[in-house]
Amino acid sequence: MLDIKRxxxxxxxxxxxxxxxxxxxxxxxxxxQKPQVVIDAQSEYYRHSxxxxxxxxxYLSSRATEAFEQARENVARFIxxxxxxxxxxxxxxxxxxxxxxxxxxxxxxRSGDLILVSTLEHHANVVPWQLLAQQxxxxxxxxxxxxxxxxxxxxxxxxxxxxPRLVALTHASNALGTLNPVTEMTRAxxxxxxxxxxxxxxxxxxxCIDVQALGCDFFVFSGHKVFGPTGIGAxxxxxxxxxxxxxxxxxGEMIEHVSFKGTRFAGLPFKFEAGTPNIAxxxxxxxAIGYLQQxxxxxxESHEKQLLARALQLCSDIPGxxxxxxAAQRVSLMSFCIDGMxxxxxxxxxxxxxxxxxxxxHCAMPLMQRLGLAGTLRASFAFYNTLAEVEHxxxxxxxxxxxxxxxxxxxxxxxxxNPQSALQPSQGALATEPDIGTKALLQRLDACRDxxxxxxxxxxxxxxxPALHIAQRNDSNRLHGCExxxxxxxxxxxxxxxxxxDSDARVIRGLIALLLALFNGKSPQQILDFDLQGLFERLKLxxxxxxxxxNGLKAIVDAIYQHARSRQDSDSRS
Ligand SMILES: *Cc1c(COP(=O)(O)O)cnc(C)c1O
Numbered sequence: 373m374l375d376i377k378r379x380x381x382x383x384x385x386x387x388x389x390x391x392x393x394x395x396x397x398x399x400x401x402x403x404x405q406k407p408q409v410v411i412d413a414q415s416e417y418y419r420h421s422x423x424x425x426x427x428x429x430x431y432l433s434s435r436a437t438e439a440f441e442q443a444r445e446n447v448a449r450f451i452x453x454x455x456x457x458x459x460x461x462x463x464x465x466x467x468x469x470x471x472x473x474x475x476x477x478x479x480x481x482r483s484g485d486l487i488l489v490s491t492l493e494h495h496a497n498v499v500p501w502q503l504l505a506q507q508x509x510x511x512x513x514x515x516x517x518x519x520x521x522x523x524x525x526x527x528x529x530x531x532x533x534x535x536p537r538l539v540a541l542t543h544a545s546n547a548l549g550t551l552n553p554v555t556e557m558t559r560a561x562x563x564x565x566x567x568x569x570x571x572x573x574x575x576x577x578x579x580c581i582d583v584q585a586l587g588c589d590f591f592v593f594s595g596h597k598v599f600g601p602t603g604i605g606a607x608x609x610x611x612x613x614x615x616x617x618x619x620x621x622x623x624g625e626m627i628e629h630v631s632f633k634g635t636r637f638a639g640l641p642f643k644f645e646a647g648t649p650n651i652a653x654x655x656x657x658x659x660a661i662g663y664l665q666q667x668x669x670x671x672x673e674s675h676e677k678q679l680l681a682r683a684l685q686l687c688s689d690i691p692g693x694x695x696x697x698x699a700a701q702r703v704s705l706m707s708f709c710i711d712g713m714x715x716x717x718x719x720x721x722x723x724x725x726x727x728x729x730x731x732x733x734h735c736a737m738p739l740m741q742r743l744g745l746a747g748t749l750r751a752s753f754a755f756y757n758t759l760a761e762v763e764h765x766x767x768x769x770x771x772x773x774x775x776x777x778x779x780x781x782x783x784x785x786x787x788x789x790n791p792q793s794a795l796q797p798s799q800g801a802l803a804t805e806p807d808i809g810t811k812a813l814l815q816r817l818d819a820c821r822d823x824x825x826x827x828x829x830x831x832x833x834x835x836x837x838p839a840l841h842i843a844q845r846n847d848s849n850r851l852h853g854c855e856x857x858x859x860x861x862x863x864x865x866x867x868x869x870x871x872x873x874d875s876d877a878r879v880i881r882g883l884i885a886l887l888l889a890l891f892n893g894k895s896p897q898q899i900l901d902f903d904l905q906g907l908f909e910r911l912k913l914x915x916x917x918x919x920x921x922x923n924g925l926k927a928i929v930d931a932i933y934q935h936a937r938s939r940q941d942s943d944s945r946s
Contacts, residue, residue, distance in 0.1 A: 520700075575703065
């Protein structure tokens, strides 16, 4: 029997609180948490063994080298490689794919060749091939998706008839969880004359991997997604294939002999490892896979399956809940939408309850385009998550959705005014006195008990913001740098800026309403003089925005400033 409670104690961060609430971490597909043994292995290495590797004229260096090469053997065994010479250290899955694109792609593929990826790919398994295709004049095509989130195998077989040279395919989708039948797909591709790269970034944390049984030509994964450190990952390929590939990055470590007449390269695996490697990362990754291997992996997997099944079952009761991607075979990850709610708003509200999920396109924009979605919410589970966490998450989500659907009144926050006014402008901060309406609004925000209540107030503001006419919600009015859609139009009349803005996300609509209240009908000088930063700090808005939301707000403010500045410039010129 798995004792999840005991095993959770191995992960110190899982005992942390977020804003006074126990952390519920459901963003494991973005990165996993680290057990103490990984944290210790890295600091022990720096404490006792730090030295550069493969330059063993002293004790520490030979100790470091030994641990470093032992890790390579362990990783080889972990994924079923025939020899440690087949394991190339990289910064992660992304760098491993780039290595293959540069080294194998540029030396073996030609103009007119076909490269196949799938609609499910992470950008890391699309963009390197796109760049390669542009550089050498190859073609890139995507295996289409069926509505249930699985790949269209009939269409795949048809594409194979065009004789692709390379098929680059994810084992499990980071956005929908779909597990692709990679063994069969690999066999079919190879029969059609293609080499096959499998992106194992999302499968390695959940399944036992045996690259020889998969039969692929290349396999890549990232350490930080299998409970190891960031900045380390690996590429696997058979020795005979790696031997035919030229080096891609050049420098120390990858050479055997260098003179100005020419250079002889080192053998495998060092030929592909230029420069000082991430030694601590390798040692941490070794500790992570050692940690994983003490468990019966199939028991971990069935626990994860239970988490997913429970989440789907409980959430299906929530009004408007729609699971996105329902392939029969998948890893423990739930991608979903709530009708009528923006995923960014939901992500923020869940975050306020200490629940970490991911909202957005999940680095799979072509997939979102195919699904006709701007993004989804993703709750991705690891074996250290519990049924109790899933139940709490579902209950909180339900409450958020019901509250959203209730009349606006439920958002108001009766509370005592704060004598230590967060909204009192600091000396000289307001070159422009806000008008009466804006003052009242700022006072209302000020009266909020805490920042959660303030956010609710801001969401309410968004409800009252007039919608921008559909014709103006066009590409030329769209701001970039925001994960949600934001449109801005600017009029300049009698020395004053008149802004209209809209967004598809409610929190952003609220923030926009606040900005409009402050800036509309003001002169460029008044806008530029206003201490917005100071106001946001006093409102404690920035520190509670997610990074993507914070960047979005910055992009909006920057766009307004840019308009104000260019008006000021043209006025001073005329
Ligand atoms: C995370 C991820 C990658 C990229 O991994 P990095 O660690 O960022 O290099 C590639 N593919 C998939 C499927 C992923 O989930």
